[in-house]
Amino acid sequence: MMGGVTQLRRIVAGLVPVIALFAGTAPAHADLKLCNRMSYVIEAAIGIDDKSATATRGWFRIDPAACRVVLQGTLTADRILLNARALGVYGTSPLPQNGSDTLCVASDNFVIAAARQCRTGQTPAPFTQINPTRADDGNLVAYLAEDSEYDDDQARLAGIQRLLVIAGFDASPIDGVDGPKTQAALAAFLKSRGLAPDFAQSPNFFTTMVEAVQAPSSAGLTWCNDTPHKVMAAVGTDDGKTVVSRGWYRIEPGKCLHPDVTGQPRRLFSFAEAVDAENRTIRFKDKPLNWGGDSQLCTRESKFEINEQSECGNRGFSTTGFAAVDMSSGGKTLRFAMPR
Template sequence: MRTAYALPAATISFLASSAPAYADLKLCNRMSYVVEVAIGIDDKAATATRGWFRIDPAACRVVAQGTLTADRILLHARALGVYGSSPVPQSGNDTLCIAPDNFVIAAARQCRGGQTPAPFTQVNPTKTDDGHLVAYLAEGSEYDDEQARLAGIQRLLVIAGYDAAPIDGVDGPKTQGALAAFLKTRGLAAEVVQSPKFFATMIDAVQSPSTTGLTWCNDTPHKIMAAVGTDDGKTVISRGWYRIDPGKCLHPDVSGQPKQIFSFAEAVDGENRALKFRERPLNWGGTTQLCTRESKFEVNDQNDCGNRGLNPTGFTAVDMSSGGKTLRFAMP
């Protein structure tokens, strides 16, 4: 089973203070990721969940309208698949049911077919002057709205193959140069940057084939989890998992100038279990053995995988001599 939600060093917090719940509930995103959020409403003996609500960096969204009489409000957040393994840690104390696509689950403590358990975090939103109850999703960087938006743009520029690092929410010539190159390549006017749909435009670009770097494209009806390996001549590093939704493309974040790149991908079901087609695993790999594990990983020692609790996995070498390579995963 491949775990789509993994925990990096960065943290997420829900910034809020205690207030009675009696108005619309609004969530505001001060992270550098476009996220999808599910909410849990715990009311006496019944607990219901609902999702997904997509929220761009520096944007807010009402996720529950009307008078809220819930005993507790809980949240679960995930980043879009374009960011690879979810950079949003899931460390809540409540385990409730979610579904892969938009859902409403009335009895969310007992998962049924097509539903999976997920950790939810309790929040106590703040009442604002306009009558809303607001909770903020925040990173350890503690961005304000302006910084979160710029950091979100920087992050997607880097994924799309433009040099906008470091991702820090601080503007400068490097970020502006990368943004200008992105706009020129895509034939976009500078004014589009201020559009409410700019993050959707950037994500469409990231999920399209690129003439530079490695691109994975999923031409199957299944979700695909992928891993990448890089060899800089000294160390071979394997890293995964990246989620690629059906009909989408993704650029794994490969830094530096590796001498060789390797790829492995496999189709999974709604519970991230490897799929088979005609009794054979539905995957795309090769003969180069690199180490992987079930959840998010980054491994820089490829020796003796099995005895170290890792899985030896066959990767294929990718010919990057032309400067860019698109691997399309299709049904046999």
């Protein structure tokens, strides 16, 4: 990759979410469901470890404050394991990806019968063992939570606030607490989409919000991926005093994404590159397929937010060429396309 750039994951908005799996002992005689008490729309994959065989299945999309059944019927497996990721609209996954087991997953919906030996189109991912508890309805349940320890109502509101901010509506801070600022941002978003005020209570509301932040916008910076490859991007902001570089953001093929730029920076910078399933830079005509420029900013392979841009190499960072973005018209869409 250019400048040694690869991508792992990124902490979003200063929050360090964790998967909280409320352990306990319960007989495995019911459906298993996952409940999301995070402020992110997540996708989950499960691993089923039964004696000498291990299978994986995913992805199960779960909105904030929602639950989803991921296994039905009597559970006879020796162990149940979990991997979870946030949607690409949040940048890279804010979930800490670690676990004692490495199992195979695929980029799209999948069922893998022998999940310890990855084949073409499959990649290894860390899975964590979970110990679900029995819920009041008789099902087994495992909760995904973050450090803020939201309840369901708070998780849903924080999830709405987070997507409003990404879409360019000021609903900060993202804290799950309702107030005039959040309500004003929500009303402005609904009006911009021609939606009724009560649409926010619709079960499809998060889907609508995710689609909104994956479409070009007339305000702020928008990245659009017109290639058949996954694109990883980083943004730089200059407020006149400090230049901050931040990444990585994952942009799926055919999708757009708005980096979460707050305030009114004087200048913006952008760098992006196409990567394969193993996060290796795609090469086109023997050159890295990337989109940058002459402004040298600091980056690193994993998630980063760097406030000082001098002597990148001496501080253990890579130096990467970003392009300056002309924001004089109030909004700018950068489209990443295959070279002719």
